[in-house]
Amino acid sequence: xxxxxxxxxxxxxxxxxxxxxxxxxxxxxxxxxxxxxxxxxxxxxxxxxxxxxxxxxxxxxxxxxxxxxxxxxxxxxxxxxxxxxxxxxxxxxxxxxxxxxxxxxxxxxxxxxxxxxxxxxxxxxxxxxxxxxxxxxxxxxxxxxxxxxxxxxxxxxxxxxxxxxxxxxxxxxxxxxxxxxxxxxxxxxxxxxxxxxxxxxxxxxxxxxxxxxxxxxxxxxxxxxxxxxxxxxxxxxxxxxxxxxxxxxxxxxxxxxxxxxxxxxxxxxxxxxxxxxxxxxxxxxxxxxxxxxxxxxxxxxxxxxxxxxxxxxxxxxxxxxxxxxxxxxxxxxxxxxxxxxxxxxxxxxxxxxxx
Amino acid sequence: xxxxxxxxxxxxxxxxxxxxxxxxxxxxxxxxxxxxxxxxxxxxxxxxxxxxxxxxxxxxxxxxxxxxxxxxxxxxxxxxxxxxxxxxxxxxxxxxxxxxxxxxxxxxxxxxxxxxxxxxxxxxxxxxxxxxxxxxxxxxxxxxxxxxxxxxxxxxxxxxxxxxxxxxxxxxxxxxxxxxxxxxx
Amino acid sequence: xxxxxxxxxxxxxxxxxxxxxxxxxxxxxxxxxxxxxxxxxxxxxxxxxxxxxxxxxxxxxxxxxxxxxxxxxxxxxxxxxxxxxxxxxxxxxxxxxxxxxxxxxxxxxxxxxxxxxxxxxxxxxxxxxxxxxxxxxxxxxxxxxxxxxxxxxxxxxxxxxxxxxxxxxxxxxxxxxxxxxxxxxxxxxxxxxxxxxxxxxxxxxxxxxxxxxxxxxxxxxxxxxxxxxxxxxxxxxxxxx
Numbered sequence: 001x002x003x004x005x006x007x008x009x010x011x012x013x014x015x016x017x018x019x020x021x022x023x024x025x026x027x028x029x030x031x032x033x034x035x036x037x038x039x040x041x042x043x044x045x046x047x048x049x050x051x052x053x054x055x056x057x058x059x060x061x062x063x064x065x066x067x068x069x070x071x072x073x074x075x076x077x078x079x080x081x082x083x084x085x086x087x088x089x090x091x092x093x094x095x096x097x098x099x100x101x102x103x104x105x106x107x108x109x110x111x112x113x114x115x116x117x118x119x120x121x122x123x124x125x126x127x128x129x130x131x132x133x134x135x136x137x138x139x140x141x142x143x144x145x146x147x148x149x150x151x152x153x154x155x156x157x158x159x160x161x162x163x164x165x166x167x168x169x170x171x172x173x174x175x176x177x178x179x180x181x182x183x184x185x186x187x188x189x190x191x192x193x194x195x196x197x198x199x200x201x202x203x204x205x206x207x208x209x210x211x212x213x214x215x216x217x218x219x220x221x222x223x224x225x226x227x228x229x230x231x232x233x234x235x236x237x238x239x240x241x242x243x244x245x246x247x248x249x250x251x252x253x254x255x256x257x258x259x260x261x262x263x264x265x266x267x268x269x270x271x272x273x274x275x276x277x278x279x280x281x282x283x284x285x286x287x288x289x290x291x292x293x294x295x296x297x298x299x300x301x302x303x304x305x306x307x308x309x310x311x312x313x314x315x316x317x318x319x320x321x322x323x324x325x326x327x328x329x330x331x332x333x334x335x336x337x338x339x340x341x342x343x344x345x346x347x348x349x350x351x352x353x354x355x
Numbered sequence: 356x357x358x359x360x361x362x363x364x365x366x367x368x369x370x371x372x373x374x375x376x377x378x379x380x381x382x383x384x385x386x387x388x389x390x391x392x393x394x395x396x397x398x399x400x401x402x403x404x405x406x407x408x409x410x411x412x413x414x415x416x417x418x419x420x421x422x423x424x425x426x427x428x429x430x431x432x433x434x435x436x437x438x439x440x441x442x443x444x445x446x447x448x449x450x451x452x453x454x455x456x457x458x459x460x461x462x463x464x465x466x467x468x469x470x471x472x473x474x475x476x477x478x479x480x481x482x483x484x485x486x487x488x489x490x491x492x493x494x495x496x497x498x499x500x501x502x503x504x505x506x507x508x509x510x511x512x513x514x515x516x517x518x519x520x521x522x523x524x525x526x527x528x529x530x531x532x533x534x535x536x537x538x539x540x
Numbered sequence: 541x542x543x544x545x546x547x548x549x550x551x552x553x554x555x556x557x558x559x560x561x562x563x564x565x566x567x568x569x570x571x572x573x574x575x576x577x578x579x580x581x582x583x584x585x586x587x588x589x590x591x592x593x594x595x596x597x598x599x600x601x602x603x604x605x606x607x608x609x610x611x612x613x614x615x616x617x618x619x620x621x622x623x624x625x626x627x628x629x630x631x632x633x634x635x636x637x638x639x640x641x642x643x644x645x646x647x648x649x650x651x652x653x654x655x656x657x658x659x660x661x662x663x664x665x666x667x668x669x670x671x672x673x674x675x676x677x678x679x680x681x682x683x684x685x686x687x688x689x690x691x692x693x694x695x696x697x698x699x700x701x702x703x704x705x706x707x708x709x710x711x712x713x714x715x716x717x718x719x720x721x722x723x724x725x726x727x728x729x730x731x732x733x734x735x736x737x738x739x740x741x742x743x744x745x746x747x748x749x750x751x752x753x754x755x756x757x758x759x760x761x762x763x764x765x766x767x768x769x770x771x772x773x774x775x776x777x778x779x780x781x
Contacts, residue, residue, distance in 0.1 A: 004381065026615055054644075059641055062611040062615075063614065066613065066616040089608070175390070176390035176391070177377065178416070197620065200579075200600055201600070206595075206600070206603070252415075255414065258419075333415055333416075335417070
């Protein structure tokens, strides 16, 4: 690892994807993700790889679809409304067992959204917003270094399950800078017997994607179950004796961790579960909690609660009827003050649970 | 942990000053985050960034309570209420001659610094952001070494392909540093 | 004396309606691909619609999403410049829902071959109006006939030929053996041009749709040869091969 340097999140992810073996990038400009394609437009040419500025988000994702079916490492990036347009293509990819990496540098909001960071894409990206019956693995790093490390290995994850992998950052993580370093360029590349290369060897893979309801359905179920079993990733902080547990992902989780430290200093028994994969949701982290837990607080950059639904489902692994509270901090990062005040309200019984 | 806000008009170099300080922290084996203001207001001419430096990984990168506010114009004083008691507000005296009453704090230190004038006097009229970095380095001289910081500043511009301005930037950095030191005496 | 020509090996029995033009076009394409020795260096991507049925051809190829085949094919070609790529789409797929991707592939001078089958309606969904539907033509979504004072049938080959400097653009028909022979020559030109790296190539093929037109196969062929050609002249519109 080289010495760490300050780098903007969007560019760091782009560089990590290059080093992870990305063969082709196809994308369409959209704030706040655009630096990804700006950065790659030169770097991909320098490295003799393929860069396409596509005519639309639809075209971009379908370019990635084609490339992924050739066994090539393909990536696109976008933001909320652009991701919405990509959903159909991503569903095709899940159906056709296509590996690819899709970066969502989220905005906050509905429709056109806003230029603020937010987590309002949570349910769409974790459930898959295209023609149904599939799931995407969704990584939600909370630092630029973690985003680099996840991106670097994301193609292998996509290839392992032959499925799209989403990396969800946000406007803040995309635009901010912090120190990071990069691993070496990957040189080893797997070959795939399903990859289309024109010789006809891709026919079997094609037929599997186009097979009967039973065959396709069972294959997808097996794939999804394997992802749930193998890919849950999370970080816990001070949960061993925690009575109230915050749940937060991405950049807001760092304010939660600061809050836990501050409250612990005052003797409060609080902890944090930080999902690193928001799908599969880290239910296993909840299963490890003790029976002293009195409630969960989902801290999320939404308006209408989203992750709190997954938190509520996951509490079944602790015990029944644990209250789940929701702190919507909207399109700005939450402050320690704000989270602390909410916690105090919960503890005093002044805030009603959502579930 | 030190938390700083650099705020001013677009073009005053506040974002760059913040980036230099982040690099200065890294040069001291510290950790840093830099986060720009983000949104429509960027295009209206207002710019700001929050820089946090710490010995361990910085938690949330956004503004909680600032130790230092660098206010390069009057609108930047809206951050005055986010400065912690005992903190410092550095004003660009060319743009912030008086503090409006409703922004006045009695529990923080104010310093008025002619960033542009300092830059012009050493013959680097466009170097006021480097002067600003020198000023902040002086203010944090219990954490930052003057020459290590200067080298980090030069490295920052080197990486941007602007290494040829090294001489002027060195002068500007030291001028800002020395000016702040004289105020602190 | 009639020649006994063996069907291309990769071509397997298809599921098109009796009298449909797709089967002939598919065979012509595969004859050209085989004659060039490209069967094992060939990717045939399909749009959504009746062209989905080309899955019976045993070559590599994607079932693309509606309208997006040109986009997928463009990217794949850049990753494998020495492989032959054909994107096979209907008029609804390529000219209506996929108009953007089609024009942009041509605009980008993408070195691929687009074959569009124009039967003046959405065939697979049961015969709805397309932008190719003739004025007065009755479809399931133009029950009183497509308005005669409305938009004219869309002429994409002409547009591309006039605007985007393609390598080869032509319109053919499967109405007669003579026209099918011409179609084959066009496909040869297009594939050869692609393999020589000359740029975007496209052939639109007028084809009968007896099922949705409510005509016998014979009458449907006649309709292609007469009424359709009033709006869709046959011939070569661009050729710098």
